[in-house]
Amino acid sequence: MKRAYVLVTADKMSIRKAAWQCGVPIQTLRDRLERGVNQARPLGGDPLLSRSEEEGLVKHIEYLAKCGYPLTRKDVINLATETAIFLKKRPQNAGNLSKRWFVRFMSRWPELRLAKAQKLSMKRAKATSDETVQSYFQELDRILTKYDIKNKPHLIYNVDETGFQMEHTPSKVVGPRGLKLNAITSERGPTTTLLACGNAVGTCLPPYFVFKGARYDARLMAGAVPGSKCSMSKSGWSNGNIFKHFLEEHFIPFLPQRKPDDHVLLLYDGHTSHISIPLIELAKEHKIILFVLPPHTSHVLQPLDVGLFKPLKTFQNACGARMRESPGEVITRYDVCNLASKSFLKAFTPINFINSFRKTGIFPFNPQEIDQTMFEPAKNLARNHWQTEGEEESVEKGNMEKLNQFFSSRLPTPKEPKSHPKKRKVSYRPGGVAITEETIILKIRKVYADGDDAHIHPDNSLGEVSGEGRKRANVTQEESDSDDETDDVCCVCNKFSPDGLNKLNYLKIVDWAQCDLCNHWVHLEFCDRRNVNDIRSGPYRCIHCVSLEE
Known part of the structure; x- marks a missing residue:
């Protein structure tokens, strides 16, 4: 009807032709035009809550979403029901509002959407603060300026790792109604780690795999990208020795030709096993600046985490396709490299690398690229009292002032932090600094000299398997949480x-x-x-x- 109305009023089409073209009754369209029916007003009765009351509800929903505690559809319906009862627009025993109300509410507020929330650990929520990120960019700016590489994107690299499992997560499938749909998967096996690396101009190194085991088998690298290399470890995860081998045998040989005075910047998240004196000495020998990102901020500051590891979810699709093509067979550790390499070639494209470095504000150097809403959880977790923006500015007087107080009473109240005795001193863990700088090297050497180097040991891998008494989160190809494991x-x-x-x-x-x-x-x-x-x-x-x- 709206389209027919526009065709007649704006395009000067006849009423009969517009009604025939849009499939609406001629007389209904004529009534709309001749009787001056308000097109802005939707059909049906007035909504339960007024426009200003719904606006207060929307602000409350948006605020909680920014804080990291978004409401589900059921939560919104319950809150709207409580609001209507509070405003005496609905009886106390009338029950909750229907899903139909929710659908119409969402249509009236297109700025809201129903989406699946991503997990954000408490460590990441607290660590990703405005102060931490500003300090990181100040130090990064100093390093880029000192070594004259701010405008040399071919010398700015990022390396990170992610894990692959033989058991894949099935995607959404199509099937008959009334039938429980099952997708056959392989058994959960050992983790295979992929070390990926690339620079700000889109140049990507071949993948470096870490397999669980003691002896190398050539079948493990079947179908690998040309130039790929691998190592073996007890857990299938990287450790300090493997990272040093990666740097020496894989990263350095692929570096571009450069002038004698040119330095290379390598950004990575600082697991303690990747911080050692031998590693630093190797980096300084080849004029490589090892810059450790602030802990628990890789989901915001690390290019590979921000824009490249998530597209690797095509590995899940490749596993599903492999199972369908070979009924009765399972994916083994000898198939992981082949499937992961295919996903690697699709995800790790030059344009994805360029966009990832831009999105994280590294090149072009621009700290303002970081989404400011990422700081909201840390900002609000530090408060003793939560308050929505504009809470004290009522849209209307009377009921709206009471409504603002009602929404304020529904905000979570952070508990007072418990007072603990002074913690014992732990090892120095650098973050947001270049560990190849002399001042940082002196601090690390002091840790070794004091005999407190248990946390900085090259043999500590990132993910040994523990029992079910304390389950670890499975690290998949969609998210790299190596910086979360340092305290575990x-x-x-x-x-x-x-x-x-x-x-x-x-x-x-x-x-x-x-x-x-x-x-x-x-x-x-x-x-x-x-x-x-x-x-x-x-x-x-x-x-x-x-x-x-x-």
């Missing part, structure tokens, strides 16, 4: 799996406990002789804090 080792043995676990001839579920003083984790029954039942009665103290208290 046992504070006694500094490992993910206890030493005595591999000596058992039966399946053992490893229980973990977190110290209430230093917040570090400990393997129960291995690194601490106590078990779960022993620590249920009161606060738990690790052996370090117990010795300090004594």
